[in-house]
Amino acid sequence: MDTLEALRRLFPGKVDTSLSERRRHGRDEGYPEEGEVLAVVYPESVADVQEALRFARERGLAVIPFGAGTSLEGHLYPLRETLSLDFSRMNRILEVRPQDFLCVVEPGLTRKALNEALKGTGLFFPVDPGADATLGGMAATNASGTTTVRYGGMRANVLALQVVLAGGEVLELGRGVRKTSAGYDLKDLFIGSEGTLGIITRLTLRLHPLPEHVHALRVFFPGVEEAALASYRVMASGLPVARLELLDELALRALNRYLQADFPEKPALFLEFHSSTKEALEAESALALEIMREEGALEVEAAKTEEERRRQWEARHQAYWALVHLYPDHRFVITDVAVPLSHLPEMVRYAQGLLGEMGLTGNILGHVGDGNFHTLVPVLPPDYPKAEAYAEALVRKALALGGTCTAEHGVGLRKKKYLPLEHGPALDWMRKLKALLDPEGLLNPGKVLDISSSPGYS
Structure with a gap:
């Protein structure tokens, strides 16, 4: 048939x-x-x-x-x-247990749909990549977002998984508890595996109490390097920052046009603090502002209401689409890297300087509280190879500084060539795991690893 x-x-x-x-x-x-x-x-x-x-x-x-x-x-x-x-x-919420701060969901449920359903419980799920992604997809790529600096990414917020292996066997991995020492942690092996080891069919997720007091700020600087240095100093101070995002002047120009907003078109840090008391929140915010002014902050805007805060973070999440609309008929080369926090200012300086050296226009934004940022380079088709060369230079610089070739976008096809540089001999063990769990190369073949010459594959 x-x-x-x-x-x-x-x-x-x-x-x-x-x-x-x-x-x-x-x-x-x-x-x-x-x-x-x-x-x-x-x-x-x-x-x-x-x-x-x-x-x-x-x-x-x-x-x-x-x-x-x-x-x-x-x-x-x-x-x-x-x-x-x-x-x-497969997008149902199977169980919500507020008393245990967890829920059980199917993989096709989106993060926004989950948080909408959690209204009234006093809890929320914090991981917020810009897109309204599905929770199964977010686990498969170990997604993160603006709140990761405080709450962690998917790996920190998935307690248990149900996974179907290539041969059809169903595995239950992890437990609905905050910690366990029982055996090898196979659950985390599947988080970030990009569908190459098994297929996620159920997730048990960690939930968090909604913060009682929230304060959001937008702080503008003369340049992205000053903003990056200020972000490092805020993190080094030990302040309990919930969000710390860098947007350059190009991103803010694009957002002003796309959203009919009126942000100052200067490099900015978007920050948010969560606290249990109003007094602590005010003290933390004041100390952060003092640090940032020492690094040359020019202007400060506060988001005083919940609606203003919502608009601020919606603008951050819309930055990619704003740039796409600013450059119609262009293609975009997008990359993300992360470096140890102390190297973040150097990495941002390098990324900006290299754009000028190569004659490219590009945008720098990202989760600098985690040492992670993205670059988006719009080009017409003839210049696409030049933009790819720029992205490769960023990755190699990040690896030289002890960083990673991808903090949250994943490997897929584009970044697997960098894994030997990042992982060395450990890459062979990743291939052996792939061969063990998917001996016929059925699951998303060719992503993350080249497997044709690996043990277990003919």
Whole structure:
């Protein structure tokens, strides 16, 4: 029987083979190439996932799990005939346990939908990448965001996972407790594995109390280097910062046009403090301002109401789309790196100076409280190789400073060439783990690792 006909019979009402959907599931937001999958399957249960994997094994197909499609490094680009498993129908909240500060969800639920459902509990889920990504996808890429500096990224906020292996076996990893010493921590092996080791079908997530008092600031500087140095000094002070974000003048210019806002078009730090008392909040904010003024802060704006704070952080999350609209008909080379905090000012200075040396226009923004920032370089197609060379130079500089080639975007296709530099001989053990868990190379093949010459693969 024809493969597609057999698939439709196996999953009645759960298969889409339209060209538009096959293409939508064969690309992500940042990788320059676009492909198309053989078909899109919409599982509604763990049994559906197991059956799709069995079908793929029998037919020699690859399988790529799909959340919201907001990844950036080629995670979704199919390298061979592929089934896309779209988890949008597995989007239920299975359990909320406020007394234990946790909830249990399916992988297709988005972070915004979860927090909307948590209203009235006094709790929230803090990890906030700019996109309204699915929680399964966020775990698969170990996503983080503006609040990571205080609450941690996905790895710190996932207590347990249910995972289906390539052979169909279902594993329960982790426990719904704050800590455990029972055995090897296999749960964290799957967080950040980008769908290459197993498919996440359920998550137990850590929830946090909503802060009683919140204060948000926007502080403007004469240059990005001064802003970066101020961010380091604020972090070195030990202040309990909840958010600390850098936006350069290009980002603020783009946001003013995109959102009809009126931000000063100077490099800025967007900050937020969470505290249990108003007095502590005021003291912490005042000390942070004193530090930043010592580093040349020019102007300070306070977001005094909840609506003002919402607009401030919505603007930060819209920075990418604002830049896309500022440069129509351009392609974007996007990269993220992270370095030890003490090297952040040097890394930012290098990134800005290299733009000028190479004759490129680019944007620097990111989670500088974590030592992590992004660059977005808009180019017309003939200059794309130059922008890629810029991104590679940033990665190599970050690695030379003891940093990482990607803090939160993941590896995908684009960054796997840097893993030997970052991990050395440990990379061979990653290949052995891949061969052990996915011996036929079924799951998102070619992402993170090149496996053709690895032990366990022919």
